[in-house]
Amino acid sequence: MIYTLENEKIKITANTYGGELNNLITKKDSVEFLWNGDEAYWKYHSPILFPIVGKVLDGKYIVDGKEYNLPQHGLARVREFNMIEKTENRIVFELLWNEDTLKLYPYKFSLRLSYDLLEDGVKVGYEVKNLDNKDMYFSIGGHPAFMCPLFENEKFEDYYFEFDQKETAEVMLTDINTGYFTRERKEFLNNQNKIKLDLKLFEYDALIFDSLKSNSITLKSDKNNKSITMDFTNFPYLALWTKATGAPFICIEPWYGHGDFFDFKGDFKDKEGNQMLKSNEIFTASYSLHLK
Template sequence: MIYSLENSKIKITASTHGGELHSITGKDTGTEYLWDGNPTYWKYHAPILFPIIGKVTDLKYKVDGKIYELPQHGLARTSEFNLLSQTEDSISFELKYSDDSLMVYPFKFSLISTYKLSDNSLTVNYQVRNLDTTDILFSIGAHPAFMCPINQNESLDDYYLQFNEKETSSIFVPTKEVFLTHEKNEYLNNSAEIKLSKDTFKNDVLIFDNLKSNKITIKSRNCTKSLSVEFGDFPYLGIWAPPTGAPFICIEPWFGHADYEDFHGEFKDKEGVISLPTNKEFNCSYTITITE
């Protein structure tokens, strides 16, 4: 089921399917900022990545010597959440473990996605609760796709991404199957700007792990509309669009990443995996702000 939430500046819709954001509309201009899920390019809007990000080798991973199987980005984005609560300015959905989930992910958990409006901003919070009798293991991340170009009369070449700090940073080198190698390529040298073009994603996703910035903004050289994502203390940031081209850009704050191409160990030893003690909760959030 689709639910809506709005204030004087912004209107959103979100679904119980995947607990996923479906729309972000600026009310001053009626502009849609979130990708519409057209399957010609990509059928999602802003999926939640849990309990893995990217892919595990052969779609399989190991917990205490037992092999489990999960699709790319895990189980949350294709699961049905329940409406947990709705107020004047926020809405929350919850996914809890089930007999089916325990077959592919052997931990008892609660995952809550909350969307809260404030002026021209939307804050997205993910909360993971350990309902098990032992530590649970997971990664979690966001995968929102934003319209780019924002205006139909523009092209991707009119746009750029701007960090809030000048960066000297490298990116991971992925394999063709989008696993990680142990190599990195220099990418930014005392620069805050990434120019966008059809070649930006020719090698697939850009993955950063050593940024000073905590905010990135999609900007046009021709108009004042923009959208920023403040990603706080997420240790990894992915930036992606289909290498074949599409009218959107994904800005993805992550706790965790895909497997290294040579990783075959236990899930607990995978880089970026969080271990959460019983009866504890983990929270992370990012904020989307539109300027019109």
Template sequence: MITLENKQLKIAVKKVGAELCKITSVKKNTEFMWDANPEVWASYAPNLFPVIGALKDDSYVFENQTYNLPKHGIVRNNAQVVLHEQTADSLTFKLAYNENSLKNYPFKFEFYISYKLIDNVIEVVHTVKNVDNKTMYFSVGGHPAFKCPVFENENYGDYFLEFEHTETSKTHLINMANGLISTEKKPILNNTNKLALTHDLFNEDALIFKDLKSRKVALKSKKYGEVLSVSYKDFPYLGIWAKPTGNYVCIEPWLGIADSEDTNQDFKTKEGILKLKAGNTFKATYTIEIHNSLV
């Protein structure tokens, strides 16, 4: 693990997958990230690229050729990620295409993920460079899992999410047999900005929102108030997820989404897919802010 620290926070990042795995308050030694218990869910905060969620049959079609990609893409658990740059307040990791990656993802790319500490805020910057001679197609997103409850004298049910705006929105249900988005929806937010956290909230997998006005959501404790918030102005989709047995909640900003059950698997027309012209660079940022009272 590679660490970075300022006067308020200390973070740690696994080199494999460039996965953020610890956020700790310096003065109080409070830990805010899930511990990746392998008996429940053995990840901390996977980086999602060039797909988010599942593809139908783990495959897609680009210009009449079929390619295979695992759920969430090729950065997660990838040992070929390298530390590209380290400064006094930031860590930047890089994954570049190679001959093997071209067999599954036929684009020449450079993917960078940077973590920057600014007081009590972690800025997570995704940079994608198209170093190919053709337009590339991709999605990108985050999957950070936050400890819940944070303090010993609390329960999971003591926590709720508070959205920036009052929302009325339905979750797009997932077919749990194949991980694909079904045509069914379920009302979740009805003229409210609060979502109570319960373990059975995730019995049907992730909550997937496509139409939220909010670009910020806070994790709050009934006993201690606001713990942290995630701001995601660059990301139109939001996933909320945990294993029903896990004491954590993932707040997932996405630029892209899993395949729908009725997809034709054409990568160019996949919902939420991004296009980047040859030689161009794309950036998207979300932030994690630990509340002042806890650092």
């Protein structure tokens, strides 16, 4: 079911299927900033990545000596959530473990997604609670996609990213054929805060950063004065992605955790970037989107 929140300036819709944000609109001019989910390119809008980000090797992973299977980005983005709270400016969805999820992910959990309407955008919150009687391991992340270009008379290359600080940073490399991390890195930014968009940037899949100083990134255009800023404070990884073959959207992805290295054979608890919760402990994180 789709729910709507709106104030004088902003309108959002969110879907209990996948707990996904579906629309992010400025009301004054009816401009839609969030990707429209056209299946010809990519059928999602802003999926939640849980309990893994990216891929596990061959779709398999080990917990306490037992093998499990998970598809790319986990199980939550294709599950029905329950709406558990709704006010004028806030909505909360929850996904609870069940016998089906235990076959894929052997932990009892509660995953809550919250959307808080802001004067100029939306705050997206994650809450993970360990409902099991053992330590629980997971990764979590966002995958929001934004219209790029926003308007018909523009092209993808008219847009650029701008960090709030100048960065000297490498990107983590993945194998173009498998999507697994290679343990190699590539120099990318050298005392710079801007990334001019070009499809060639994504010929080896996403740009994945793990050492940024910045707390925010803004998508801007040379052809209009619209922009969208993501505050991703405290997220250890940030990925930027679109289809290398060309698509009218760009993703900004804040992550806790990342996909498997090509040679990782260990237990899930030893996976780099995974978070750990003891029984009844709660993990929280949030990012916010600000429209101009």
